[in-house]
Amino acid sequence: MGPYDARLPIFSSKEQKCSSDVMKAARLLIECLEAEGVSRIFGIPGEENLDIMDEISSSKIEFVLTRHEQAAAFMAGTVGRLTGRPGVCLSTLGPGATNLVTGVADAFLSNLPLIALVGQAGIVRRHPPQKQVLDLMTMFRPLTKMCIDVDRPDRTASAVREAFILAKAERSGPVMLQLPEDVMKMSVDDIPVAEENHPSQPGELSALDKIRTALRSSSNPLVIVGHGAVRSNAVEEVRAFCRTWNLPTACTWMAAGVMPYDDPLSMGTIGIRNSDLVKDCFEPADLVLLVGYDATEFQPQYWNKGRKKTLLVLGEGGPGEAENFQIDIMALGDLKGSLSMLQGGSVPKSNWAGSVRLKLQRETEVLEQGPKGMVQSIRRQLGRRDILVSDVGAHLIWLAKYYPTYEENTLLLQNGLISMGVAIPSAIAARMIHPERKVVAAVGDGGFLMSSAELETAKRLGVNFVTVIFNDGGLGLIREKMERGFGRSSNVDMGFPDIPTYARSFGAEGYSVGGKDFEDVLQDCLERDVLAVIDVKVDYSHNCRLF
Template sequence: MKASDLFVKCLEAEGVERIFGVPGEENADFMISLLESKIEFVLCRHEQAAAFMADAYGRLTGKAGVCLATLGPGATNLVTGVADANMDRAPLVAIIGQGSTARLHKESHQNMDAIAMFEPITKWASTINNEQTIPEITRKAFKIAQTEKPGATVIELPEDVAKRDVELQPMPMVKTRRPAADWKAVAAAVDLIGEAKTPLILAGNGAVRKRSAKQVRRLASKAGIPVVNTFMGKGAVPLDDPHCLFTIGLQGKDHVLKAFGEADLIISIGYDLVEYAPEFWNKSRDKKIIHIDYDPAEIDEAYPVNVDIVADVADAVWQINEALNARFEGRLPLHEIGSWSGLRTTIYEDLMAQENDAAYPMKPQRMISDIRKALGASDILLSDVGAHKMWISRYYQCYEENTCLISNGFCSMGFALPGAIGATYAHPDVNVVAVCGDAGFLMNVQDLETAVREKRKLVCIVWLDGEYGLIKWKQQNHFDGKHSPLAFSNPNFEMLAGSFGMWGRHVKTADDFMPVLTEALAHDGPSLITVDVDYEENQKLTKRLGEIELPI
């Protein structure tokens, strides 16, 4: 068979069901081979969007999302989405084309060292220089991408290698078992939990992968310990669970930091330091810390770990739960979760304070409250990056893990719309909503056409303020209210939606938002909602949080 035929068979052996991408001349043999496969090719309108689709698909399925681009500018267009997947721990395999190996040693058309470009932003990247290596390289790319902590890998296929004849078969896919926790480390963790007066669980990105959330909930209930989640750990404990103390992540003060101020032990589970630096919650450097993750704890002076448990997270927490049962039989839970009810009530009332505010432009709080009410427990919200991300991260709470996707490691604008398209392929049976700012939305607006053509059922809600709102907010906070020029103009979004052949509405009053959202969710296809947002609330929130008194 041709080498490109073998490559496709290797992808089939890995369980690949679809590839998101934009092909080029150098992918031609691969694309023709793909015609004979059951693998679906989702033609996109920009390579960055294709990578974001694969990013979200990988996060939600646990299987590597696959994206494709040609050489040169096609490969460079993939970079942001690939880097986002890598830093946000999404399994992704990118396939890129390359010119003939006969011309790569010299100056030639669109020739660049793409592998060198991808190496700093991926777990692994390699070129198929020899058709005999296709099964090994493919197997390695998927194994590395999907092994905890997951991330991105890249396979480059030169056009002349793709044409060569080869007589090989794919390598079998063998499940890799993650190691169990060391029994001494588990015993030491149980010692600290037993000695602690006010322990606190910090649930990060890894706490919502690989069955981990179930064990986190068991630990919280068994020991009577409250749980705070990062932006990317939402849903580790349901929002209506009394053990849930909601979300941490704003770099200023917030009510939830009171819990960290009072805690003498932090049990961090699946916590990535890229999510929220420990210097913000451990300023005094006096917390005892149990680190439970797939990798050893990062070295950080604000993160002095007492017990470092490096193992499968779900299994490690399960072992701790079983050890607690054995050591404290008849005395569980160790702590009374009701002692945290006052703080939980304070936070909850703060989050709900303006849920019915009828002002227009709409308050961010009202919009998030309405979205939460409109969506079911298993429905998925994706947040783009901008001022709205800070509001969603603080205010939007979840009942289940992996129902709110936020780019918070790499923080990529333009993520939510294509990510939502990817999410509809991962979970076609739930509602999918992308919330974007007007700046981030227009960065990948071209793939509305993909959503329409592919008949994807999703709702994109765009918050309009005509500025780079988050940059303005940050500058105002640091420079006494001053900011650089950040305003821009917008198109008529209802006409824009119509030009793509899709449903679109502009909300003109706060009370109209919920009916319009309800109609959009019932629509069989992509929908676009735009609404003017009152970002004067940004500075009001900064001032209000700055007045919170926290324990030293």
């Protein structure tokens, strides 16, 4: 669905109502969110949403006060990613709303279900030019599946229900609700709209039959699994299907772990156009089956040059358009059902990519120092279900290439907007959702200072995790690309605080260590379950191996 705004409700809660009490629209809004199963709202309040904040305080919903609205949106996106239900973030108008934009855009390009509750000036004065007033509908429209203007109190319940339906529908993404201050104060006689369950159907039988026939006749079929398989809760079905047909399987960065690293069919993760070992599979492959794939995850022009391969698509939403992306057969519908149906009549293929897997294992598992050694240390200290969240920088690529993943949503990589500063907020949300798991945030020194104020949020909430800084004294990934492109680099070096002192100022533990001591310190922090920051100086002279 393309981005657009909505002003007219498509549901009527009045038709379902048995009885109700007159209440403020702000109260109804919170009751609607409770009915949708919302347990937390992340954000920063302002004058324009004081009525909403007051109603939250007497509800079952926890308000998580962050230090920046961008972090609130990142946290809400992580809730959507890990639970499949929309995370909710809140801001006031003007600068609060503009601060929210990057996190909402991240959810849009990563297809994460999210609801943004954005305060706005009252109906009379909300048109620019006014102090702090911007045209928020126009600003958010390109970044969301829909913007809904709740410009009357009787639209509150239907707007919330519509927002949650749209946010979860494939391809999932963010929806913005504009909440004028005066409307939220108005009285309304209404109740939340009941959630209705409409089971989806598998792809058309004729399309599934064609996919089955194409698989049978192919010599070197390859499966690429995208994040849509995780969003569709079809991980077990993907594994069963690929094992039944004996198909070598690669996962996009956001689908890492859908096919476990230790499965003989696993070809690891893909997301870099030149250096992934799995690229060795693409040249001989005559057929590629895309399961829950989105073209933004790994662009077809990097793996289907010349459009020589037969392309098959299975998913609940279309994969988008891209260069070198001519789909031969597509079956859209319930992914779990489609995969289960395709197991019938299977003809197991020979694992023609076995030699590529052996090469992948050798390169991944050989012990090294430097950034790869740090990745190996983190892997040894985390269990199969523990969570590693990566920020953006050179370290992200080292993790994508050399961090074996065994379960979905245990390696959280960015491959949509790819915004720096995401890891610490995401780690907070991940640990709140999964308090039983260990959580590590891997960041560069550049990304760390973009969101390190959220360490105060973590300390205040009692949310413990370990932040590992891959510190090269600057923007290492950009430095590498400059030197490769121009033979020199500029404006990428920066200063950095004393981490032990800086971390302690937030109430966290802080360490600056060399590579040899890193794993011992990491192990100790994880075993004691403390909020800690470990600063490790890294030599990125080996970054040339990444490209």
